[in-house]
Amino acid sequence: MSNFFRLVYIEWLKNSSYKPVIVFGIIYFVILIGFGLICAQRIPFFGIEVGLIDQGFLEFPQLWNFMFYMAGLNKIFLGMIIMFTVTNEFTEKLFKQNLIDGLSKREYLLSKVYTILILSLVSTLVMYLTGLWLGYTYSTVTDSESVNKEIYFAFGYFLKLVNFLLFFLLLTILLKRIVLVLLSFFALYVFELICRFIEYKFFPSKIINEEFYNDYFPLANMHSLVDYPFERINFIRQLAQSDYVFVIPWNHVCVSILYSFLFLYLTYRLLLKKDW
Amino acid sequence: MSEILSVLHLNKKFRRIHAVKDISFSVQKGNVYGILGPNGSGKSTTLGLLLGTINPSGGKWSWFNKPGTTSETLFRIGAIIEQPNFYSYLSAEQNLKITANIKKIGYDQIDAKLALVGLLARKKDRFSTYSLGMKQRLAIAAAMLADPEVLILDEPTNGLDPEGIIQIRELIKTIAQTGTTILLASHLLDEVEKVCSHVIILKEGKSLFCGRVEELRSPFGVLEISAHNFKALTSYFVEFSAFGNYKQVENAFEIELKEAIDPADVNAFFMKKGIVLTHLLRRNQKLEQQFMDLTRHE
Numbered sequence: 001m002s003n004f005f006r007l008v009y010i011e012w013l014k015n016s017s018y019k020p021v022i023v024f025g026i027i028y029f030v031i032l033i034g035f036g037l038i039c040a041q042r043i044p045f046f047g048i049e050v051g052l053i054d055q056g057f058l059e060f061p062q063l064w065n066f067m068f069y070m071a072g073l074n075k076i077f078l079g080m081i082i083m084f085t086v087t088n089e090f091t092e093k094l095f096k097q098n099l100i101d102g103l104s105k106r107e108y109l110l111s112k113v114y115t116i117l118i119l120s121l122v123s124t125l126v127m128y129l130t131g132l133w134l135g136y137t138y139s140t141v142t143d144s145e146s147v148n149k150e151i152y153f154a155f156g157y158f159l160k161l162v163n164f165l166l167f168f169l170l171l172t173i174l175l176k177r178i179v180l181v182l183l184s185f186f187a188l189y190v191f192e193l194i195c196r197f198i199e200y201k202f203f204p205s206k207i208i209n210e211e212f213y214n215d216y217f218p219l220a221n222m223h224s225l226v227d228y229p230f231e232r233i234n235f236i237r238q239l240a241q242s243d244y245v246f247v248i249p250w251n252h253v254c255v256s257i258l259y260s261f262l263f264l265y266l267t268y269r270l271l272l273k274k275d276w
Numbered sequence: 277m278s279e280i281l282s283v284l285h286l287n288k289k290f291r292r293i294h295a296v297k298d299i300s301f302s303v304q305k306g307n308v309y310g311i312l313g314p315n316g317s318g319k320s321t322t323l324g325l326l327l328g329t330i331n332p333s334g335g336k337w338s339w340f341n342k343p344g345t346t347s348e349t350l351f352r353i354g355a356i357i358e359q360p361n362f363y364s365y366l367s368a369e370q371n372l373k374i375t376a377n378i379k380k381i382g383y384d385q386i387d388a389k390l391a392l393v394g395l396l397a398r399k400k401d402r403f404s405t406y407s408l409g410m411k412q413r414l415a416i417a418a419a420m421l422a423d424p425e426v427l428i429l430d431e432p433t434n435g436l437d438p439e440g441i442i443q444i445r446e447l448i449k450t451i452a453q454t455g456t457t458i459l460l461a462s463h464l465l466d467e468v469e470k471v472c473s474h475v476i477i478l479k480e481g482k483s484l485f486c487g488r489v490e491e492l493r494s495p496f497g498v499l500e501i502s503a504h505n506f507k508a509l510t511s512y513f514v515e516f517s518a519f520g521n522y523k524q525v526e527n528a529f530e531i532e533l534k535e536a537i538d539p540a541d542v543n544a545f546f547m548k549k550g551i552v553l554t555h556l557l558r559r560n561q562k563l564e565q566q567f568m569d570l571t572r573h574e
Contacts, residue, residue: 010377018365088363097361100327101378101418102350275290275330 007111008118010103015115020084028077029126035070036130040138055233058138061150061246065229067131068157071123072226075161078119079168083181086112086172096276105271112169113264120161128154152248156225163222163256166263173267192217216255224252278305279341280426280457281326286335288321288481295321297481298335303459305425308452310468310489311461313478319461320358322478323430327355340425351379354419355428360411364404368395368414371403372421379422389417393447409440416447427451430461445471496536502528502555503546512549516542528555 015021039057057066089095098108136142171181196214215224232244281303288296296318303309311319324330326337328345339349362371372386390396393413398406406414412432419427429448433441448471452458462468468475468489475492477485485492496518503509506527513519513531520532539558546553 006377006380010374013366013370013374013377014363017370018363092364093357093359093361094363096329096357098378099329100350100355100357101375102347103378104347107347273331275324 003107004114007107008114011111011115014089015081015085018085018088021081024077024080024084028074028081028123031074031077032071032123032126033130036067036134039066040134057233058134060135060139060141060146061148062229062232062244063131063135063139064150064153065226065232065246067127067134068153068226069229071127072157072160075164078123078161078165081119082112082116082165082168083172083178086169087176087178087181090173090176099276106268109264109268109271113166116162116165116169120158120165123161124154124158127157150246153226156249156253159253159256159260160222160225163218163225163260163263166260166267167218170263170267170270173270189219192219196220215252218259221252221255221259224249225256279303280305281337281339281459283322283326283337284335286322286325286337287333288318288325288330289333295481296325299478299481299483301476301483301486303426303457305457306455307474308448308458308460308472310472310475311459311478312463312465312468312475314463316480317463317478318481319463319478320430321481323355323357323428323459323461327353327357327428329357351422352424353426353428354422354424355430356412356415356419356432357428357430358434360415362403362411362414362418365402367400367402368406368417369399371414372418375418375421381422385421385423389420390414392420392450393417394443407440409436409443412436412440412444413447416444416451420451424456426457426459428459428461431463432460433462433464433467496533497558497560499531499533499537499539499542500525500528500555500557500559501531501542501546501553503551503553505551509546509551512546515545533558 056062089098095108099105103111132147135147139146168181168185171184175181175184192214195217196212199212199214212220214220227249279302283302284300286296286299288294299318299322311322313319321330325332326339326345327350336343337345339345340352342349363374366374368390369386372389373383376383376386387396387399390399393416395410395414395417398410403411403414416427416429416432419429432448433444436444445467448458448460452471458471460468460472472489474487475485475489476483477492499519501509506529509529510522513522516537518533518535518537520534522529522531524530537558539556543553543556
């Protein structure tokens with residue numbers, strides 16, 4: 001336990017006054033909370049007042065689906081924090097100096113993992129509190145069953161962030177350049193899209209219940225943890241005449257945990273095997 | 277004297293280069309060791325291996341009689357590798373706090389060590405505002421923070437101006453006087469000669485010599501002699517017990533002396549044999565010469 005605090009404190013000393021961390025941290029949390037505030041407004045849209053409230057955004061329990069899906073969209077800013085701090089440590093030979101001073105490779109990785117867990121936890125908590133506040137203000141139902149029924153989304157969101165940030169950590173330590181990390185991330189995204197298209201086009205017989213093998217690729221799997229909430233917008237629900245049934249995607253949760261450990265293992269191997 | 281470090285058959289192969297070839301040496305407590313070798317001779321790689329940042333291809337070593345390099349070993353070592361590595365956006369004090377936390381020690385030594393290197397007045401200033409000399413001195417403060425038993429310095433005066441070089445050398449001498457064992461890697465002979473008591477010579481990844489600086493330097497100096505028919509001189513060399521190895525340098529001989537000898541006796545001896553010496557000079561051999569000889573033979 002004392003080692004946990006030591007490693008977290010070292011991370012705090014290293015990063016708390018680093019400009020990119022402060023800038024991206026502020027941007028991230030401003031957007032996060034700002035989004036919640038915008039949800040509560042009626043916005044004029046081509047002459048019509050569009051209110052997210054009217055579309056059921058702020059109704060329990062689907063509020064969690066909306067909130068955590070939208071919050072997931074700006075996770076790249078958290079990724080930036082990881083990328084900037086870690087690339088700085090590798091290009092400036094600070095990692096090497098840390099090793100020489102007596103921080104083991106395992107401890108170095110642990111300090112980053114703790115940072116990721118804490119960032120993800122804080123982000124989830126902020127979103128959870130914003131959701132509670134908006135829900136109790138605007139939702140027509142506020143009984144505890146409705147409030148807690150889909151609380152899975154908080155967990156799914158947390159897991160998604162951890163999974164995403166561990167992936168970024170691996171890419172950053174592997175490539176050591178911010179541009180390369182972003183490019184390779186984008187390349188993987190495009191690659192997954194192409195795979196999805198190929199699967200859709202050439203193997204339609206294998207796609208049962210709109211399930212793709214592609215859903216288990218790293219990025220698509222992360223996405224599936226907190227799925228699109230748009231089926232649940234009142235307006236679309238009326239159009240599609242469908243009733244949405246909420247199911248916890250346990251398969252994606254398991255795969256996501258597997259991916260997280262895989263990313264962690266690969267990062268550790270990379271730290272061990274390479275000469276620094 | 278106790279052994280701080282012993283290295284046995286250390287090897288490191290990178291993809292194309294065999295950077296460290298079967299290096300063995302040992303380091304005893306309280307001495308100042310110079311690791312001497314031209315650029316690319318494997319000095320930094322050797323230090324990287326011993327500090328655990330580079331994985332070895334073969335061989336073993338032990339610090340303080342414990343095999344390998346662990347965090348606990350590293351807490352007893354202070355090291356500066358190649359260039360001062362610090363968080364540029366943090367102050368000297370903040371940087372040393374990070375080092376202190378990594379080494380699991382308190383902050384009470386920070387001011388003392390900053391004072392030692394003359395940076396106490398600048399401790400609140402960001403690292404990026406420091407001159408190269410100050411950065412290097414901060415690196416020494418960081419390495420000294422936990423009062424290490426061994427201080428490892430890799431090219432500590434590289435790129436410094438003359439004033440900076442003198443400051444760093446004085447600092448090394450001050451630290452050496454406290455009984456801290458020092459390992460100083462350098463390609464500058466002059467530096468090693470001025471600071472070190474022992475020397476390890478590396479060339480192309482091989483260690484050529486490991487011992488006291490005086491052993492390397494012939495303690496009685498060398499004698500240069502020449503005569504008109506100087507080639508005839510060699511036949512008389514056996515008659516001098518003080519004469520060691522000799523070699524021809526242009527049209528003179530350079531003789532290593534194994535014991536003290538008065539040049540006047542040499543002169544008198546050749547006079548008796550009917551040879552007039554045109555050149556007779558006894559001088560102390562510079563380490564540089566010895567180093568060149570050693571590396572040339574290989």
